[in-house]
Amino acid sequence: MRGKSIPIVLGMIIVLIAMLGFHKYGLHSSQSPVNMWITTADQSKLLHQEADLVWVKDNTPNNTTIVIDWEKEYQQIDGFGAAMTDSSAWLIANKLNSEQRSDLMNKLFDHKQGIGVSYLRLPMGATDFSLKSYTYDDVPEGQTDPNLHNFSIDYDKAYIIPTLRKAKDLNPDLKIMGSPWSAPAWMKMSDSLIKGSLNPDFYQAYADYFTKFVQAYAAEGLSIDAITPQNEPHFEPDGYPGMRMEPADQANFIKSHLGPAFEKAKLGTKIVIWDHNWDEPYFPIQILTDPEASKYIAGSAFHGYAGEVSSQQKVHDLFPNKDIYFTESSGGNWAPDFAGSLKWDMQNLIIGSTRYFAKTVLKWNLALDELNGPKNGGCPNCRGFVKIDQKTGAISYNPEYYSFGHASKFIRAGAYRIDSNTLGSGNIEDVAFRNPDGSEVLIAFNSAAERRKFKVQRGNKSFSYTLPAGAAATFVWTGEKRSTK
Structure with a gap:
């Protein structure tokens, strides 16, 4: 024996x-296979699942090899998505029949039937894409309401909140960020939703306004993951709500009012600063240099209308313990070419922004109509992820739906970006992630003018693929699950 x-x-x-x-x-x-999806520049394939690829034993990288180092982790991902503007929610709720609405919501928020949008930016009141100008505490001209007796989110209850609830039902991991375009007019030096800055006499009232917003949404079953004190604080539009806010003003507002208000109310909602273009990284840097303000701040948010995505790196390197968010960029009729729009999104946002430490990547409107509206002033030719024809309810899917789908459909909330080398601009550009369940995701884009063959190596195994010019691809395989970071 x-x-x-x-x-x-x-x-x-x-x-x-x-x-x-x-x-x-x-x-x-x-030896699990590699699943893959592709979108081509000529639109012949749109998030199309291809035949599985097979790993082969191989530990010899060359100059066309993307090497995955799954043990080297960077930022944790909260999600990919767009803004649920008043216009977007109104169209979804009111211009589609029940079958059309269900189909669209599934294609937006469900991972299997659609692209699994996992993060939404919610305007706190009106923007240039609203049915009218409003805030949560509007009073007659000449009056004030410092104790916020008139505060109400009733406007949102008609169709914004129901649409958000449906999205949350389809994707329980969905997170929401609140961002105001303007404080109520009576809080501002201009006494108007148009232009002007916040009156220091009402700093505390505005802090309480944010607190009530978070609490009111929680009462509706919707938690607010984060807020920004002001959308685009260095832009005062002429024809729709906006508000100027300088770095010193934002720092003072946060450290003396907003931060303590959230702390007193025991809110877990994060405070994220800047929320404007890449070209002014000094704004968040100046605020984060103030330790009394910084202690309340989770991170900095960026838009993509000016400057370069690498500006995110400058802020990250100075404050590596603070998160980076990318919160707005819009497609539009100024970029009608599908291939060009796909390329810009992949290079700057899906790959570029995440390589420069963004934990969220968001577009502007989730949905607009056939006339690029409804509009409340502002951008005349912006487009959403989808277009909804008000007359027929017909839905069409714009380039952004597919470029963002290459990330949102496969990368789950709580994933970490992992290390991968990129072959460089004019060749294969890429970024890699590990999901909470251990699966791993590689997104690749061929920015060359011709087909490119490349190899992906993980440990002592690899697979090869030839990607058409201007095409995006997502590769997914089984990794090892980690229970803790």
Whole structure:
């Protein structure tokens, strides 16, 4: 009997060694396939699932190899998505029949039937894409309401909140960021929703306004993950709500009013600063240099209308313990070419912004109509992820739906970006992630003018693929699940 047990023990040792080898080198005993989806520049394939690829044993990288280092992690991802503007919610709720609405919501928020949008930016009141100008505490001209007796989110209850609830039902991981375009007119030096800055006499009232907003939405079953004190604080539009806010003003507002108000109310909602273009990184840097303000701040948010995405790196390097968010960029009729729009999004947002530490990547409107509205002033030719024809309810899907789908459909909330080298601009550009369930995702874009063959190596195995010019691809495979960071 003892003699028979020796080969059994040896066999168990061999199996154990093999299992350790699989873990060390990133192999899986099942040699699971690589699933992949592609979108081509000519639109012949739109998030189309291709045949699975197969790993082969290979540990010899070359100059066309993307090497995945799954043990080196960067920022945690909260999600990808767009803004649920008043216009977007109104169109979805009022210009579609129940079947059309269900189909659209599934294609936006469900991971299997659609692209699994996982993060939404919610304007706190009116923007240039609203049915009218309003805030949550409007009073007759000449009056004030410092105790916020008139505060109400009733406007949102008609169709914005129901649409958000449906989105949350379809994707329970969905998170929401609140951003105001203007404080109520009576709080401002201009006494108007148009232009002007916040009156210091009403800093505390405005802090209470944010607190009530978060609490009111929580009462509706919708938690607010984060807020920004002001959308685009260095832009005062002529024809729709906006408000100027300088770095010193935002710092004072946060450290003396907003931060303490959230702390007193025991709110877990994060405070995120700037929320404007890449070209002025000094704004968040100046605020974060103030330790009394910084202690209340989770991170900085950026828009993509001016400057370069690399500005995110400047802020991250100075304040590596603060998060980076990308919160707005719009497609529009100024970029009608599908291939060009796909390329810009992939290079600057899906790959570029996440490589520069963004934990969210968001577009502007989720949905607009056939006339790029409804509009409340402002951008005349912006477009959303989708277009809804008000007369027929017909839905069409814009380039942004597909570029963002290459990330949102596959990268789950709580994922971490992991290390991967990129072959560079004019070649294959890429970014990689590990999901909470252990699956790994590689997004690649061919920015060259011709087809490019490349290899992806993970440990001592690899696969190869040839990507058409201007095409985006997402590759998904099984990794090893980690229970903790």
